[in-house]
Amino acid sequence: MGVLHLDRRQFLAGSVGSFTSVALAGCSGDAEPVRVPAAAATERGGGPGPCLVLIQLTGGNDGHNTLVPYTNPIYHDSRPRLAYAESQVQPINERLAFSPQLLRLPGAADLGNLGAIEGVGYPDIDRSHFRSTDIWQTARRAGRTGPGWIGRLMEARHGGRTLPERVIHVGPDLPYSLKSDVHRPLAFCSEDQYQFHGGVEGDLIAAGRDGSHAPGSTRALLAELAAQAAASTESVRRALEGYEPRVPYPPNEMGGQLRACAALIEAGVGAEVLSLEQKGYDTHVLQQDTHPRLLLELDSALSSFLRDIGGRPNARRVLVVAFSEFGRRLAENASVGTDHGSPGPVLIAGPAAQPGLHGREAVLEELDEAGDPLFTTDFRAVYGTIARDLFGVDPEGVVGGRYQGLEFIRPLPA
Amino acid sequence: MEDFRADWGSRACRLVPGFVRPFLRKLAFAMMSSIVRSLGSVLISSLASFSFAQESDPSGPAEFGPAELGPLEFGAREAEHLLNRAGFGAAPEEIAHAVEVGLEGSIEALFSPDSQALPRFVSERVYIDGKDLKVHLAREGIPPEEATEGQLRRKWDELTLIDRHQLSGYTRLWIDRMVRGEDPLRDRMALFWHGHFATSMKRVQNSHDLIRQQQMLRDGAFGPFEALVLGVAKSPAMLEYLGNRANRREHPNENFARELMELFTLSPGNYTELDVREAARAMTGYTIVEGEFAFLKELHDSETKQVLGVEDDLDGLELIKLILAQEACPRFIAAELLRWFEGVDAEVDRVEAYAAILRASAFDFEPFLRSLFVDPHFYSEAVVGQRVAGPFDYAVGSVRRFGVDLPASAIETAGRVMGMRLFYPETVKGWEDGMEWMTTSTVVARANFAGVLSGQLPVIEFVRSARAPLHASGSMMSMGAGSSGGADEDEVESALLEAWVCTYGEDLTPSDEVSTEELLGRLLAVEPTPAERAALEAWSAAERESFSGSAQEWAGRLAHRVLLLPSAHLH
Numbered sequence: 001m002g003v004l005h006l007d008r009r010q011f012l013a014g015s016v017g018s019f020t021s022v023a024l025a026g027c028s029g030d031a032e033p034v035r036v037p038a039a040a041a042t043e044r045g046g047g048p049g050p051c052l053v054l055i056q057l058t059g060g061n062d063g064h065n066t067l068v069p070y071t072n073p074i075y076h077d078s079r080p081r082l083a084y085a086e087s088q089v090q091p092i093n094e095r096l097a098f099s100p101q102l103l104r105l106p107g108a109a110d111l112g113n114l115g116a117i118e119g120v121g122y123p124d125i126d127r128s129h130f131r132s133t134d135i136w137q138t139a140r141r142a143g144r145t146g147p148g149w150i151g152r153l154m155e156a157r158h159g160g161r162t163l164p165e166r167v168i169h170v171g172p173d174l175p176y177s178l179k180s181d182v183h184r185p186l187a188f189c190s191e192d193q194y195q196f197h198g199g200v201e202g203d204l205i206a207a208g209r210d211g212s213h214a215p216g217s218t219r220a221l222l223a224e225l226a227a228q229a230a231a232s233t234e235s236v237r238r239a240l241e242g243y244e245p246r247v248p249y250p251p252n253e254m255g256g257q258l259r260a261c262a263a264l265i266e267a268g269v270g271a272e273v274l275s276l277e278q279k280g281y282d283t284h285v286l287q288q289d290t291h292p293r294l295l296l297e298l299d300s301a302l303s304s305f306l307r308d309i310g311g312r313p314n315a316r317r318v319l320v321v322a323f324s325e326f327g328r329r330l331a332e333n334a335s336v337g338t339d340h341g342s343p344g345p346v347l348i349a350g351p352a353a354q355p356g357l358h359g360r361e362a363v364l365e366e367l368d369e370a371g372d373p374l375f376t377t378d379f380r381a382v383y384g385t386i387a388r389d390l391f392g393v394d395p396e397g398v399v400g401g402r403y404q405g406l407e408f409i410r411p412l413p414a
Numbered sequence: 415m416e417d418f419r420a421d422w423g424s425r426a427c428r429l430v431p432g433f434v435r436p437f438l439r440k441l442a443f444a445m446m447s448s449i450v451r452s453l454g455s456v457l458i459s460s461l462a463s464f465s466f467a468q469e470s471d472p473s474g475p476a477e478f479g480p481a482e483l484g485p486l487e488f489g490a491r492e493a494e495h496l497l498n499r500a501g502f503g504a505a506p507e508e509i510a511h512a513v514e515v516g517l518e519g520s521i522e523a524l525f526s527p528d529s530q531a532l533p534r535f536v537s538e539r540v541y542i543d544g545k546d547l548k549v550h551l552a553r554e555g556i557p558p559e560e561a562t563e564g565q566l567r568r569k570w571d572e573l574t575l576i577d578r579h580q581l582s583g584y585t586r587l588w589i590d591r592m593v594r595g596e597d598p599l600r601d602r603m604a605l606f607w608h609g610h611f612a613t614s615m616k617r618v619q620n621s622h623d624l625i626r627q628q629q630m631l632r633d634g635a636f637g638p639f640e641a642l643v644l645g646v647a648k649s650p651a652m653l654e655y656l657g658n659r660a661n662r663r664e665h666p667n668e669n670f671a672r673e674l675m676e677l678f679t680l681s682p683g684n685y686t687e688l689d690v691r692e693a694a695r696a697m698t699g700y701t702i703v704e705g706e707f708a709f710l711k712e713l714h715d716s717e718t719k720q721v722l723g724v725e726d727d728l729d730g731l732e733l734i735k736l737i738l739a740q741e742a743c744p745r746f747i748a749a750e751l752l753r754w755f756e757g758v759d760a761e762v763d764r765v766e767a768y769a770a771i772l773r774a775s776a777f778d779f780e781p782f783l784r785s786l787f788v789d790p791h792f793y794s795e796a797v798v799g800q801r802v803a804g805p806f807d808y809a810v811g812s813v814r815r816f817g818v819d820l821p822a823s824a825i826e827t828a829g830r831v832m833g834m835r836l837f838y839p840e841t842v843k844g845w846e847d848g849m850e851w852m853t854t855s856t857v858v859a860r861a862n863f864a865g866v867l868s869g870q871l872p873v874i875e876f877v878r879s880a881r882a883p884l885h886a887s888g889s890m891m892s893m894g895a896g897s898s899g900g901a902d903e904d905e906v907e908s909a910l911l912e913a914w915v916c917t918y919g920e921d922l923t924p925s926d927e928v929s930t931e932e933l934l935g936r937l938l939a940v941e942p943t944p945a946e947r948a949a950l951e952a953w954s955a956a957e958r959e960s961f962s963g964s965a966q967e968w969a970g971r972l973a974h975r976v977l978l979l980p981s982a983h984l985h
Contacts, residue, residue, distance in 0.1 A: 058841075126682075127672070127687060127690075128672070128676050128682055129841065129842075129843075130676075130841070130843050131682055169853075170884075172833065172840075172855070173833075173840055174853045174855075184854075185853075185854075186854045187853035187854050187855040187856075188854065188855045188858075189831075189855055189884070190882050190883055190884045190885075191882075191884065191885070192878075192879045192882035193831060193855070193858070193859065193879055193880055193882055194854075194855060194858055195858070195879065196858060196861055196862065197862050197865055197870075197871045197875060197876070197879065198861075198862065198865030198868075198870035198871035198974060199870065199971075200861050200865065200974070200978065204946075204949050204950060204953055204975045204978045204979055205857070205861060205978040205979075206980075207945060207946045207949035207950070207978075207979050207980060208943055208945035208946050208949065208980060210945070212943065212944070212945035213943060213945065213980065218800070218802060218849065218980075218984060219943065219980040219981060219984070220980075221849060221852075222802075222852060222857075222980035222983055223980045225852055225853070225854060225857050226857050226861075226978075226980065228854050229854040229855075229857045229858050232854065233858065240884070240885065256883060256884035256885055257884065259884070259885060260884050260885070279840065282669075284656075284657040284660075284667050284668075284669045285657040285659075285660050285667070286660075331665075332665070333665040333666070333667050333668075334660060334661070334662045334663075334664050334665030334666070334667065335657055335660030335661070335665075335667050336660075337657065337660075337667070339667065339668045339669070340668070340672070369687075370687060370691075
């Protein structure tokens with residue numbers, strides 16, 4: 001297999017580009033309000049609010065077996081035991097296809113709004129799970145300092161106007177993406193667990209919240225968090241208990257989590273970011289025992305979710321985005337698995353998603369020294385597009401630079 | 415336990431005071447100036463009668479006794495801090511005892527625990543693979559060749575359940591030990607290593623291997639580090655978890671080699687991607703055969719590798735020795751341990767000083783810990799009471815301070831809903847710490863656990879809601895959650911009442927202001943703020959009016975509220 005060393009600048013060059021209208025206004029430094037795209041402006045006028053459903057595929061999803069380069073002999077040569085045959089996959093075009101597990105459920109394909117952004121990564125990829133996750137979650141090379149990128153997005157959109165239910169993580173492990181000292185995320189695992197028992201009201205749990213703890217001190221943070229919990233257990237319980245989905249959800253973890261997301265959207269609690277995590281993508285060994293199962297769980301849960309929210313007025317601006325900290329090595333390893341690789345696809349879906357393929361074509365003919373394709377779309381361009389086209393805020397402050405805007409978000413009909 | 419290894423130094427050094435002397439002696443050879451800077455003025459002044467010129471002479475006499483430590487005060491504050499951080503919290507009586515025996519006595523107690531009375535957990539291999547299923551079925555009189563798919567399935571489900579119970583058994587024994595506090599420092603270190611060399615039941619699916627690895631880490635909790643790294647490299651649990659069992663010459667699997675350097679020994683920035691790939695080659699052939707570690711030469715790549723600037727035909731053992739010899743290794747481990755015990759990142763100078771101790775002692779952790787526990791910085795305002803208690807600090811600590819006898823299973827569940835499910839770390843990185851423990855979800859979980867402790871919430875209801883999946887509300891309600899009664903409830907309530915009567919006597923009255931103070935003192939590891947105290951008093955004044963229960967019941971409600979205060983999460 002030919003391994004070429006390409007000048008990274010060639011790839012970076014493509015990332016510096018527009019967001020013209022917004023970025024220029026944002027740079028002007030005067031008091032003029034930032035001009036926002038028409039779609040986002042309309043939303044502020046009372047239409048359905050934007051809602052990002054952010055799914056983290058933890059462990060490094062194998063992009064090559066998700067968005068399959070099914071006609072490329074390099075793919076088949078690199079993966080004698082793991083490559084999907086042409087007959088198994090679901091072609092998008094003559095080059096790429098969705099893996100056999102995606103769009104599998106009856107009716108899901110008819111929704112027509114599953115899309116993918118190709119070759120998403122960043123320069124000098126870090127192949128450590130943790131460092132790369134930090135980079136994706138903060139959109140900063142330095143990793144865990146300051147707010148996560150969602151935190152910055154919410155600060156850009158709402159300033160200091162907070163709401164306990166604005167950013168919600170459904171599941172046990174709060175991702176750093178949501179970190180913000182202003183717009184603190186709400187986290188819960190189940191509506192039963194998320195209830196105070198034994199006669200506790202919001203009384204003492206937030207003691208000293210009136211400012212008597214030193215600002216920024218641990219006690220002050222604890223009091224804030226407790227107050228947020230006390231303020232939101234009821235709204236979460238009501239949203240989830242009363243919810244009647246229009247389609248059944250699969251009895252897996254993600255099915256439950258996406259059902260909860262649908263319930264929160266329908267209840268109109270004001271959630272603009274709903275986060276969840278699907279773990280287990282670190283498929284170094286016997287990948288075919290796990291990876292198809294994970295994608296199947298994703299597909300089944302997501303299909304139900306899309307059918308459930310489809311047509312609901314509150315869900316018109318819902319965008320689902322599924323990402324992973326990196327893709328996996330093109331060549332399979334001796335354990336019939338794959339090692340940590342470089343770029344991977346970002347999956348998009350939902351009423352606000354523009355189906356089809358986005359981003360620049362990823363190629364297998366040119367690999368880096370580890371044997372991975374080079375990234376063609378900077379993940380910050382993906383974030384920037386979400387900031388600009390879904391939330392109507394200047395992307396520069398959110399992603400820390402200017403990147404070529406993409407077109408994967410459907411404009412709101414006039 | 416043997417205090418020091420033979421190569422550590424002459425026995426004479428261990429006379430009085432056992433821990434300071436060898437520590438200083440080794441420093442003479444190492445980073446003397448930086449430790450002097452870092453240890454701060456208090457310890458330095460305490461040793462003033464004993465010049466540093468003298469310390470640089472390893473054979474010099476050092477006749478200074480415990481009194482020399484005078485300037486490092488060891489009152490209730492310091493004693494409680496030591497017992498919080500080196501163990502899992504302490505009741506007022508234990509703190510008083512520690513003050514009585516002094517700093518040196520307290521440290522000695524940590525290193526030579528009174529009792530190892532709890533039996534060693536003996537685990538069994540439940541199964542390895544499909545072959546075992548047939549062996550098990552044969553015991554039931556079903557010949558292997560006649561076993562049906564359904565029978566194999568049933569046996570597999572059965573064994574899986576047994577396997578989980580075995581792991582639970584070990585977990586609960588461990589929790590029980592934390593609560594009893596018989597060997598607290600060892601269990602504290604075992605918890606550190608549990609997160610440092612993380613392996614999860616989720617992927618390993620074999621309790622025997624996980625238990626064996628954890629027993630190895632607990633037995634070797636005080637080092638040497640090399641034995642731990644080697645033990646982990648050969649542990650079937652780790653070989654399975656990071657997939658090194660399938661790492662072979664033709665296509666190396668990088669996973670273990672990467673985490674070995676990134677998380678176990680060096681930390682990022684101290685090796686390259688090339689080092690990872692080459693180290694993976696050195697680790698080829700380290701695998702599992704019949705459930706046990708094996709090195710298979712035919713799978714091993716014996717060609718030359720280039721790792722960390724060395725070019726050699728390294729095998730796994732040589733690789734680990736090479737990695738441990740890197741400057742970055744003691745530095746990383748020292749920083750990790752300092753953070754574990756102090757709760758904040760240590761200054762570079764102190765990391766260097768403690769790395770020097772590790773280097774000088776060949777990664778023996780006892781001198782390291784003995785130094786830390788007499789380090790004035792460890793007792794400084796920046797450290798004492800400043801750490802957000804982890805799930806077991808909060809759960810076990812509260813149980814110990816309260817004196818309630820709670821089933822270990824409830825504490826196990828509490829740990830899980832507070833974010834630390836033992837033997838199920840979410841990633842190989844283990845767990846985060848500090849404020850990372852706290853989310854709206856874990857705030858609720860802690861409040862409910864406090865309710866259990868104080869008799870306000872039946873254990874059964876706590877455990878049930880903790881296990882409730884999403885959207886189970888309907889069925890939960892029909893199961894009668896919220897109704898009173900149940901054996902667990904009675905059990906805890908009576909234990910609670912007993913503890914109360916023991917502590918406060920029968921005549922506790924609801925209006926007794928002292929009891930609020932005592933409660934605060936007993937249940938909190940830190941001093942509450944005036945605002946918290948005022949909030950508690952306001953609540954108490956408003957509630958007492960309408961409260962008609964017994965004194966003990968009132969105290970239970972009050973205790974619940976104390977454990978909800980922001981300060982209850984600090985230690």
